[in-house]
Amino acid sequence: MIPIESIQITAERLMAKAAIEIPEDYLAGIEQAAASEEGDLSSFVLRAMLENYRAAKEDRRAMCGDTGCPRWYVKMGNETRIAGGPVALEEALRCATAKATAEIPLRPNRVHPLWRTDHDNNVGIGAPEIEYGFEPGGSWIDLITVHKGGLFGTDYRMLFPADGIPGIKRFFLDSLVAFGKRGLACQPAIVGIGLGGSKDTCMVLGKRAACLRVVGDRNPDPKIAALEEELTELGNSIGMGAMGFVGSSMVIDSHIEVGYCHTGGMQMSVHAFCLSSRRACARIYADGRVEERTDPQWFTDYQRRESVRWELPNPGVKSA
Amino acid sequence: MGTAEPRRQVRLSTKPSFDDLAALRLGDVVFLDGLLYTGREGVYMRALEEKQPLPLDLPAESAANFHCAPAAVEHADGSIEMGAVTATASFRFSKWIEPWLRLSGAQLIVGKGGMSPEDYRTKFVPHGAVYLTTVGYGTGALLGRGIKTVKGVYWRKELGLAQAMWVIEAENMGPFLVASDCDGNCLFERENAKISAGLKAVYEGTKPAVLKRFGETDDRSDELI
Ligand code: SF4
Numbered sequence: 001m002i003p004i005e006s007i008q009i010t011a012e013r014l015m016a017k018a019a020i021e022i023p024e025d026y027l028a029g030i031e032q033a034a035a036s037e038e039g040d041l042s043s044f045v046l047r048a049m050l051e052n053y054r055a056a057k058e059d060r061r062a063m064c065g066d067t068g069c070p071r072w073y074v075k076m077g078n079e080t081r082i083a084g085g086p087v088a089l090e091e092a093l094r095c096a097t098a099k100a101t102a103e104i105p106l107r108p109n110r111v112h113p114l115w116r117t118d119h120d121n122n123v124g125i126g127a128p129e130i131e132y133g134f135e136p137g138g139s140w141i142d143l144i145t146v147h148k149g150g151l152f153g154t155d156y157r158m159l160f161p162a163d164g165i166p167g168i169k170r171f172f173l174d175s176l177v178a179f180g181k182r183g184l185a186c187q188p189a190i191v192g193i194g195l196g197g198s199k200d201t202c203m204v205l206g207k208r209a210a211c212l213r214v215v216g217d218r219n220p221d222p223k224i225a226a227l228e229e230e231l232t233e234l235g236n237s238i239g240m241g242a243m244g245f246v247g248s249s250m251v252i253d254s255h256i257e258v259g260y261c262h263t264g265g266m267q268m269s270v271h272a273f274c275l276s277s278r279r280a281c282a283r284i285y286a287d288g289r290v291e292e293r294t295d296p297q298w299f300t301d302y303q304r305r306e307s308v309r310w311e312l313p314n315p316g317v318k319s320a
Numbered sequence: 321m322g323t324a325e326p327r328r329q330v331r332l333s334t335k336p337s338f339d340d341l342a343a344l345r346l347g348d349v350v351f352l353d354g355l356l357y358t359g360r361e362g363v364y365m366r367a368l369e370e371k372q373p374l375p376l377d378l379p380a381e382s383a384a385n386f387h388c389a390p391a392a393v394e395h396a397d398g399s400i401e402m403g404a405v406t407a408t409a410s411f412r413f414s415k416w417i418e419p420w421l422r423l424s425g426a427q428l429i430v431g432k433g434g435m436s437p438e439d440y441r442t443k444f445v446p447h448g449a450v451y452l453t454t455v456g457y458g459t460g461a462l463l464g465r466g467i468k469t470v471k472g473v474y475w476r477k478e479l480g481l482a483q484a485m486w487v488i489e490a491e492n493m494g495p496f497l498v499a500s501d502c503d504g505n506c507l508f509e510r511e512n513a514k515i516s517a518g519l520k521a522v523y524e525g526t527k528p529a530v531l532k533r534f535g536e537t538d539d540r541s542d543e544l545i
Contacts, residue, residue, distance in 0.1 A: 041347060041497075044455075045455055045456060048459055048462065049455075049456050049458060049459065051459075052456065052458065052459040052460070052461050055461040055462050055464075056404070056461035061403040061404050061461050062404040062461065062464075063458060063460060064404060064406050064456075064458035064461075065389075065391050065403075065407075066389075066391075066408070066458075066460070067391050067404070102393055105391050105392065105401060107389060107392075107481075108481055109482070116480075118480045118482065120480075149458075152409075157529060157533075158531060159530070160530045160531065162530050163527070166526045166527045167528075167530070169526040170523070170526035170527055170528060170529065173522065177519065181512060182411075182508045182512075183433060183456075183457060184409060186457050234522075237522055238515070238518075238519070238522050239515045239518040239519070239522070243433075243455070244508060244511060245511045246514050274458065275456055276460075
């Protein structure tokens with residue numbers, strides 16, 4: 001049984017970490033981009049960003065004044081039990097969000113869409129989002145917080161089989177060029193691409209691809225992996241860099257996730273995870289141990305399964 | 321790292337002289353000293369549309385308007401803690417900027433991503449104002465370091481934390497980049513023109529979507545296929 005206090009305390013700590021410390025994989029990507037960027041203004045911007053990440057860590061302050069919209073991805077093993085059940089879990093995450101907002105501090109970004117009501121704590125109707133995933137075996141819980149920023153950099157389009165790869169490339173470029181001008185997408189970004197599903201799941205896949213996979217991670221389908229690399233290269237060949245200045249750094253990495261879709265369509269979504277790619281995660285075990293890590297490890301073979309059934313691990317073998 | 325030579329760096333008062341402003345070149349890196357205030361749609365609507373008197377003596381106290389909503393918290397003892405500050409995209413404020421420049425006497429508009437070249441030429445230049453953009457745009461921690469104190473917050477109750485008018489004392493606060501100068505030249509327009517020249521080649525081998533969308537055509541009777 002996982003104690004509820006442990007969930008709330010861990011959640012608060014993760015939110016501070018996400019807001020302040022840029023994840024290692026993305027930092028390494030920006031360092032590499034800074035090393036190869038030839039555009040003088042773009043290169044200036046990247047160096048300023050590197051300095052900014054250092055300043056945030058040294059001063060323990062949020063890396064960006066727009067601290068994004070905090071959300072939660074929660075994953076559980078098949079045997080996980082939480083004290084108080086799922087309602088207590090959601091309450092703990094909402095409490096942690098409100099508390100962390102005041103303590104770090106984060107900007108109270110969340111308002112009612114029409115009345116602009118602001119509770120000053122990033123909590124409200126549907127906020128923070130809490131999404132769930134499950135894994136066969138295990139009695140742990142993974143808490144992953146993402147504070148995604150940016151009103152710009154995300155788009156959806158219904159493509160068709162006839163659009164093919166050239167159509168995918170066109171929409172990818174259109175999204176980068178449109179939102180990259182004047183740097184509205186705060187690039188260079190990790191770009192997530194959702195392909196297929198339905199409109200809503202296509203958006204979800206793209207967003208998760210951007211926010212829940214680390215730089216350098218490749219899709220297990222070798223042809224999709226090759227397309228990921230091709231899109232990164234394509235994005236970086238636009239001639240644009242940080243803030244929309246002349247340069248060669250638009251994309252730190254591209255991640256594609258697919259879902260089976262209607263036979264007539266090929267939905268596509270594009271999501272840019274900005275210069276403040278804030279994510280942090282931890283696994284809490286039934287015995288109370290907490291292990292923090294930077295890789296959300298969301299997309300497992302099980303999450304991407306294609307088959308009707310999944311072989312459960314032997315129940316006689318005690319899993320972690 | 322790249323081939324970049326160091327950019328020209330300038331320290332600028334938030335009540336700059338004519339000569340200070342005239343010396344600025346596109347792409348100069350600016351660090352600010354003095355008082356600046358945040359003001360965005362909430363402040364503009366209240367001051368310009370509801371005609372509420374300004375809570376500060378402008379531009380006597382500050383000629384620098386920051387398009388920003390800080391990550392700030394008010395402690396129970398009334399003190400204010402401001403962690404990081406990041407600008408918000410300025411192009412959305414175009415409709416208020418001319419009357420605001422007139423009312424406030426602002427000479428430095430500080431924000432994210434600049435405004436249109438048209439706004440610079442027809443609104444900024446006549447009022448002797450220039451535009452400074454934040455960098456990144458995620459350099460909130462660096463900018464936060466440049467805040468010496470938070471002098472006060474006005475219209476807090478009326479507009480909420482994010483839209484309120486925060487008055488900040490800056491010390492060597494930056495970096496910012498000069499995105500429009502006294503003559504109304506536009507840094508982003510200049511860069512964009514260079515990039516656009518190469519776009520056709522980048523798009524080679526891609527093709528337009530089978531199903532178009534409104535916006536790609538302005539003919540609302542178009543069948544979009
Ligand atoms: S898009 Fe990201 S880096 Fe840019 S201002 Fe928003 S949170 Fe900050």
